[in-house]
Amino acid sequence: MTIFEKIIKGEIPCKKVLENDEFLAFYDINPKAPIHILAIPKVCVKDFDTADSMMLGRLSGFIQEVAKKVNIDKSGYRIISNIGSDGGQEVPHLHFHILGGGKLKWENLV
Ligand code: AMP
Numbered sequence: 867m868t869i870f871e872k873i874i875k876g877e878i879p880c881k882k883v884l885e886n887d888e889f890l891a892f893y894d895i896n897p898k899a900p901i902h903i904l905a906i907p908k909v910c911v912k913d914f915d916t917a918d919s920m921m922l923g924r925l926s927g928f929i930q931e932v933a934k935k936v937n938i939d940k941s942g943y944r945i946i947s948n949i950g951s952d953g954g955q956e957v958p959h960l961h962f963h964i965l966g967g968g969k970l971k972w973e974n975l976v
Pocket of ligand 1 (some may be wrong): 878975
């Protein structure tokens with residue numbers, strides 16, 4: 867079981883930002899920007915590449931809600947999903963990094 871599945875089950879605590887039936891957003895434990903949030907589906911999906919495109923559409927709407935909730939929707943933000951080995955993915959459960967709260971440099975990539 868991945869660490870994110872344990873967070874979904876409540877076995878590991880997280881600093882929750884937003885949740886609905888399908889998705890959960892919480893602060894990254896090792897932030898790479900002033901605001902660094904992870905948005906994940908509650909179902910087990912390995913990565914963006916194997917995810918259902920309809921679900922990704924709903925996740926996009928959820929990410930927009932998260933950005934609004936933490937007030938970075940107007941100032942701007944960056945979303946990243948690492949995929950597989952070359953993509954630098956450490957946790958094999960689909961997640962989007964939502965980064966903002968300051969001017970991001972391209973070198974700030976997670
Ligand atoms: P990735 O390299 O794209 O798989 O990103 C995994 C992210 O999960 C990293 O940015 C970690 O800091 C973050 N992370 C790992 N464990 C936790 C945790 N328990 N709570 C919050 N974020 C976590």
